[in-house]
Amino acid sequence: MNVNTVSTGHLKNDDRFIGLEVYKAMENNGPAEKGKFESCFGKSRSIVFTIVLCALILLICIILIIVVWVLNSATCRELKTLDLQVSKLQQHAMEEQDDLNTKVANLSNLMEKICTACPVGWHAIDSSCYYLSEEKMTWYGARNECYKVDSFLAMITDRKKSDSVNTLFTGSIRYWIGLRRDPKNIHIWKWLDGTEVTFTNWAVTQPNLINQSQRCGETSSGPWNDESCNFWYNYICEKKRSC
Template sequence: MQNMYGNPMGIKNQVFTPDDDNDDDDYENTNPCDPKPALPSRTNRRMNKAIKDDLPLKCMNEPAKQPPSVWTTPQKGMIPKETPRFQPPAIGLDFSSGAVNAAFSDTTARNTFPELEAMPHHNKQRPGRSKMVVLTGLMVIIFLALAGVTAFISLRYIAVAEKVVDLEETVSDLQKNAKSEQGNVKAEVADLNNTMVKLQDMIVVNIKQIKEIKKTLENICTRCPVGWYMNGSSCYYVSMEKVSWDEARDECYKMNSVLVMVKDKTESEALKKLFKENGRYWIGLRRDPKEVHIWKWLDGEQVTFTNWGVNEPNYYSNVEHCGETISGPWNDRSCADKINYICKKIRTC
């Protein structure tokens, strides 16, 4: 049997000789049942296995594995030092050759045996798929956590917003009430101011009337009882008899008057013309029964204006509880001593 180039096919053992310089038919005359020569482009082990499994289909009468041929195992000294590079024929390829079929079986092998590609790919993807499952689980957990936090924040925000609205309403009501109260207070203050102005006007009018009445009384009432001295609107009586402080108080009461109470400097100066030289007179001044160091007038008012003499009051022998005037200056003295006294009353008509 010859191929398309006229060369015999099926020769099992073809001896390679160094004299054969024509390489155009070397590739086509190889035995397809022999192992394929080493090709630079066939490096995939799966493709090699597929090609080896496919070779018995080309050689039904021969076993799948053959002993090394002369082509695949040349004798020592017959192989040139440099193996010639593969050159395809000038006209075409013989696709009936097992080597050619093996050279172009990449696409066929991949399409014929898809499980050879799928199984290793599947094994390679199993660790990645586990990682994807773990990452997906983590993402789901993170998403649920974020959803929970978002829901909690939303609920808190809603609660706070409601409280803020309530507070704003309360503040608004308080502001309205404050404005209303402020208006009422302003009105009351205005009324009080008007009332104060009216009262001031009335007081001024009353003072003027009092002054006019006082002048009228002074013009009408120009006399004091017999034996009394007039000083302004008051009448003073200087006794001729000498009595104790208690008796002097009682005698003044009998004449509708009181022991004189000198509460200011003006009256103290006015009394000087009534005194005799070095005269001693009881006045309405006495120690507080509960506190001996406090002096009070007969009407219970505490002493503010004083005219004590030098080193007075000295509370001599712890018995000087009453006050006297020695022609002006004051002195403390025993209430049982008997001296003159001075009575005072308002001038009447």
């Protein structure tokens, strides 16, 4: 069969069969015709393979784009949901903090009212309540009277406290305070709780220990004076305000 006599109609109906026949005919006609056919057929296969490969790459790219878009959309939704939850938590925390601050303020006001309340007839100064007696007692009797009402003879331990207590005095009245000489050393003054005196407010020329008998302390409506513990004076009781 001569390759030039091959009908184009037959090639359309059965390319593979006719192509095989043509290929065989070219073998019979010589290497030159065979080479031409192989070159043409190889180029066709290369073009088809290139097209298919490009199509696959394009499809993969499209799939990747879709996947990235879906993941990005899901991530955005999750971030928005998380942000909303955080905002709600922050708002809830702020509301709880405001509520706590209100409760603390109310408690502080209540504690202040309780702390500023002293028994009837007592005077509130700083963290203490003071009672200025109208009756007179010896120093030991005054000490015991204060003990009976859960208090003690006033201990004026610093200048601020001294100035505050001085505002309570009216007229020139002598009051026993919780001050006396150390029984083991009469030259050392101590408060009722056993602490040694560091701040003093002695009157001029006091203490003078007349006849070695003036071993208790009293205040002449301000300045201090040493006096015999058996003298009868008014007294000042002090108690800490309970909160």
